[in-house]
Structure formats: structure tokens, C-alpha cells
Amino acid sequence: MADDPKLSRNPLAMPEDLLYGDRSTEPLSPRKPKAERDVVLATFSLYPEDIEHLNQLVKDLKTSGHRGVNKSRIVRQAIAAYRPKDYRPPR
Numbered sequence: 001m002a003d004d005p006k007l008s009r010n011p012l013a014m015p016e017d018l019l020y021g022d023r024s025t026e027p028l029s030p031r032k033p034k035a036e037r038d039v040v041l042a043t044f045s046l047y048p049e050d051i052e053h054l055n056q057l058v059k060d061l062k063t064s065g066h067r068g069v070n071k072s073r074i075v076r077q078a079i080a081a082y083r084p085k086d087y088r089p090p091r
Contacts, residue, residue: 047091 046054054071061069 054074057074058069058071061074
């Protein structure tokens with residue numbers, strides 16, 4: 001370990017300007033733009049009986065041979081099929 005050149009020098013013994021370097025001459029690299037996410041995680045509330053119903057729908061669809069069935073896909077399809085005239089006030 002003592003033979004490692006990185007470990008053989010003490011950075012605190014160096015002058016401070018050598019330690020940090022001259023920032024004015026070093027151009028900053030451009031930042032990468034953040035990639036857009038396809039999915040946004042959201043939380044919403046359901047009654048326990050609604051969750052049981054949703055779980056049963058997933059189970060029934062899977063046993064009938066449908067592939068790729070999950071709760072999120074059922075909720076997305078329900079939202080896509082929603083029409084304002086179908087709205088019922090909460091219980």
C-alpha cells in the first residue's frame with residue numbers, strides 16, 4: 001500500500017491553490033439533459049372492497065389466459081373508457 005503513488009502524497013501538505021486547481025481556466029462540461037420519464041408514479045386511495053375486486057379481476061383475467069394483466073393496466077383502461085356522464089357520487 002505504501003508503494004501506491006496516490007497514497008504516498010499528503011494532499012493537505014500541498015498549497016491550497018494546487019489542491020483545488022484554477023477554476024477559471026477549466027471550462028465546465030455541459031450538463032446532460034434529464035431524460036423524460038414514460039411513467040409517473042402516483043398514489044390514490046381505494047376502498048378495501050375495491051382493491052379486492054381489482055385483485056379478483058386480475059386473477060380471473062390471468063386464469064382465462066390473458067398475458068400481461070396487472071392492476072395498473074386495468075386502472076389505465078378504466079380511465080381511458082371513462083365518460084363524464086358515467087360519474088357517480090361517492091358512497
